[in-house]
Amino acid sequence: MPAVDIGRVCKKTQGREKGKKCVIIDVIDRNFVVVTGPDVRRRRANMDHLMLLDETVDIQRNASDEEVTGILK
Numbered sequence: 001m002p003a004v005d006i007g008r009v010c011k012k013t014q015g016r017e018k019g020k021k022c023v024i025i026d027v028i029d030r031n032f033v034v035v036t037g038p039d040v041r042r043r044r045a046n047m048d049h050l051m052l053l054d055e056t057v058d059i060q061r062n063a064s065d066e067e068v069t070g071i072l073k
Contacts, residue, residue, distance in 0.1 A: 002052040004033065007059050009072075012040060014049035021053075023068050026061055034062075038069045 002008060008024045012035075022037035028044065035050070036042040042065055057071045 002054055004047065004052065005056075006061050007056045009053045009055035009057060010035065010050040011053060012045070012049060013051050014046075017041075021072060022050075023057055023059065023063075023072065025059065025063050025068065036063075036065050036068050038072050 004027060006024055006026065010022055010024060012018050012020050012022060017040045020037060020039040022035040022040040024033045024035055026034035028034065031047055032044050033047060034042065035045045059067060
């Protein structure tokens with residue numbers, strides 16, 4: 001299983017953004033992270049609602065939405 005760290009690309013598996021790619025930009029604790037992406041609003045997400053992918057991107061903690069969108073598109 002891939003490590004949960006800043007810059008890890010993941011896919012939402014629950015909610016209205018189900019199936020959309022996003023990037024972890026902050027780790028709150030072992031159950032929650034902050035994610036954002038081109039089709040995903042910046043928000044706190046439960047780790048049970050994310051599928052971690054093998055991809056990573058090189059970003060800083062709390063990167064702006066524009067930075068993340070530019071990297072993923």
